Amino acid sequence: MSELGFIRNGIVEVIVSTFDEAHRPHAAPMGASTEDMRSIILKPFKSSQTYGNLLKWRSGVANITSDPSLFYRTVFKDANPGGELSKEWFAKASIVDAPRMTNTDVCIELLVTDVEESEDRAQMLCRVESTLMLNRSYLPHVYNRAAPAVIEGLIHATRIESHLNAGRPDKAEELITLVEHYHRLVERIAPDSTYSEMMDDIWRRINLWRHIG
Ligand SMILES: Cc1cc2nc3c(=O)[nH]c(=O)nc-3n(C[C@H](O)[C@H](O)[C@H](O)COP(=O)(O)O)c2cc1C
Structure with a gap:
């Protein structure tokens, strides 16, 4: 499994x-x-x-x-x-x-x-x-919401950093709200996993950028 x-x-x-x-x-x-x-x-x-x-x-x-x-x-x-x-x-x-x-x-x-x-x-x-x-043409994998959630978090994180650097805190906060949602989702559906570790790190970096900004 x-x-x-x-x-x-x-x-x-x-x-x-x-x-x-x-x-x-x-x-x-x-x-x-x-x-x-x-x-x-x-x-x-x-x-x-x-x-x-x-x-x-x-x-x-x-x-x-x-x-x-x-x-x-x-x-x-x-x-x-x-x-x-x-x-x-x-x-x-x-x-x-x-x-x-x-x-x-x-x-x-x-x-x-x-x-x-x-x-x-x-x-x-x-x-x-x-x-x-049933399908032996590739290694099948069960659908896991944590994997796309981490990728969504990463995409938003890159935009957050550039909005903060460009002096657009409102735009950054909109995206931070989305990342917060994915962070909570991953904590619930994949606790103590590599997914939650990555999400914790994304969140840590966002807080760092906020303080620097
Ligand atoms: C990805 C996904 C996961 C879901 N997980 C659950 C679940 O764990 N328990 C549940 O009762 N419904 C879950 N749902 C909602 C049910 O699939 C949905 O209510 C469905 O219409 C129930 O169909 P049934 O009444 O024919 O059994 C999920 C839906 C999706 C799309």
């Missing part, structure tokens, strides 16, 4: 496919975390259909892709031709009672082993049963 880009105690983004009440394929994006690289924790809102499906069948598949259109089409099912997800996107998983996606890079089959409920969300501990690599 670490080779696929999962980070201990951080959050990465997957598309969870499940069967609905009538055993029809269903899919929606979910954040996924791991503490031990052998199991995955999902935190579906109890209002989501995915939550009900996982509870009923105790099975799901975490599909790995970086294709934004797959995230988009599995959030807004009505944006698909015919107003629903195509059946061709799914095949039966090999071990668990869930569909896997056919157009993603990797499918991780999951069995739900423990469920803890809070008011609006559930925490579902899922044991990894099998991993199927």
Whole structure:
């Protein structure tokens, strides 16, 4: 799982496919975390259909892709031709009672082993049963919001320095607000990682420029 880009105690983004009440394929994006690289924790809102499906069948598949259109089409099912997800996107998983996606890079089959409920969300501990690599043309990587957040932070940081040097503190402050947002995001989804180290350093440099300015 670490080779696929999962980070201990951080959050990465997957598309969870499940069967609905009538055993029809269903899919929606979910954040996924791991503490031990052998199991995955999902935190579906109890209002989501995915939550009900996982509870009923105790099975799901975490599909790995970086294709934004797959995230988009599995959030807004009505944006698909015919107003629903195509059946061709799914095949039966090999071990668990869930569909896997056919157009993603990797499918991780999951069995739900423990469920803890809070008011609006559930925490579902899922044991990894099998991993199927669909795309072998490159090393697939799970989508991690921390990586683009660091790049956004870097782009803004370069502009902040030039705005401050040119005596445009208002413009600099606008961008500093954005970097602050990415800094907090990375601290939450990738704590104690190389991403959070880079983000801390970007933030340290911005504070230095502010003082010098
Ligand atoms: C990248 C991404 C990550 C998401 N993570 C979660 C999550 O961890 N838990 C959750 O309940 N919803 C999450 N969502 C929102 C659900 O995917 C969205 O509400 C979806 O419509 C639920 O579909 P369903 O009701 O068909 O299960 C996420 C959305 C995106 C785009």
